[in-house]
Amino acid sequence: MTFPDGFLWGTATAAHQVEGGNHGNDWWAWEQVPGHIKNGDRSDPACDHYRRYASDFDLLKRLHQNAHRLSLEWSRIEPTPGEFSQPAIQHYREVLQALVDRGMVPLVTLHHFTNPTWVADAGGWEAPETADRFARYAERVATELGGLARFWITINEPTVIAYQGYVRGEWPPGKRDLGAAARALVTMVRGHWMAYTRIKSLHPDAQIGVAHHLRVFDPARPFMPQDRAVAAAFNRVFNETILKSLRLGRLVFPLTRAGSATGPAHTQDFIGLNYYARELVRFNRRYRDELFGERVLPADAPRSDLNWELYPEGLFRALRSLSRERLPIIVTENGIADAADAMRPDFLLSHLGAMKRAIQSGVPVRGYFHWTCFDNFEWAEGYSAKFGLIACDPATQERRVRHSARLYAEICRANDLPVSVELPPAPRADEEPAGPTDLR
Ligand code: FCB
Secondary structure: OOOOOOOEEEEEOOHHHHOOOOOOEHHHHHHOOOOOOHHHOOOOOOOOHHHHHHHHHHHHHHOOOOEEEEEOOHHHHOOEOOEOOHHHHHHHHHHHHHHHHOOOEEEEEEEOOOOEHHHHHOOHHHOOHHHHHHHHHHHHHHHHHHHHOOEEEEEEOHHHHHHHHHHOOOOOOOOOOHHHHHHHHHHHHHHHHHHHHHHHHHOOOOEEEEEEEEEEEEEOOOOOHHHHHHHHHHHHHHHHHHHHHHHHOEOOOOHHHOOOOEOOOOOOOOEEEEEEEEEEEEEOOOOHHHOOEEEEOOOOOOEOOOOOEOOOHHHHHHHHHHHHHOOOEEEEEOOOOOOOOOOHHHHHHHHHHHHHHHHHOOOOEEEEEEOOOEOOOOHHHOOOOOOOOEEEOOOOOOEEEOHHHHHHHHHHHHOOOOOOOOOOOOOOOOOOOOOHHHHO
């Protein structure tokens, strides 16, 4: 069996991580403070993709990708409250059109971690009004650009925003306050409800979801009931709360501690899954703010450059558990920090093998977007974590097609995993654009 006909094969990016020149959001402000970002890196120039998008898409197309996930930068589109920038909207119109012209299906994220500075200054996700602000922005985008894309993600990884920004305090707004984390999540859920309703009323055919970061949580010592209990609690809070709230149209515990909002039920047309790693958790009473769970990684566990466990079976398990939602699933992110590109080929084969097995068992997976095409600005890790199928040097902007990009190209072309791996020569980054017959 190959992958299903029409399967979407692409890569995913986020505006702030690749575009360069985003100076109007809370992340840019955060990056200016020494100690926030590894090596003092800043997101400008990143991959200079704001200017280079056309040649970048040419390269991805030559690598046989038939789809692409990207995000729009809210702070460019709405630099001050209620004032929408026509040049920014026109830019994104051209970006989406460039994908359509190349026969690549766009999947568009409205919010990928960054808030315009004026939103952050007005309380960010902790302020209930940010749901209305987000919905107004989403409505404007749907009015202007809705005809160019069918697949939309409202918010990327609400739980990661809440955890990194409001529990760990390692991302903006840098808080360590569980109550604030819950309030932020409530606003995000409400923002999704409102954005979903408005986009749907303008474009009933739009397919809208949230990109959920699911981590597999297993007890570090499976024979210990305490470890099993904390792993189950992590799973419930981190993986299930948002999904369940969106399915039911009301907040579920622990979000109920921060509010009692209700909204329409069933506001996901598909589920976006971002899967990276497993966490082994061990009960530890000192970890009060983390549900009494200490995360551990055995010394012999295979791991990425960021020390994330490589656990392909987790993709199978995540997909199986999501199939309970009875919705189509798109893998909206999956990838590895691997500067040497030594582990990535095997990562691709093993994870795509796990995904194929899930499909064979009946899970309705419609597409896969590898994180990511180009090494880019990896948030607090700066440029040190290299997730790209294609290396990108921010100083020279040189793109270098890695071995694993060619392997992935072969998979995208065949719509299947290779029986034996024989790679075609790497296309050069500066080659002439491919002709329209080059897709297959
Ligand atoms: C995900 C984020 C993405 C990138 C990858 C490595 O959690 O959505 O922007 O940082 O991790």
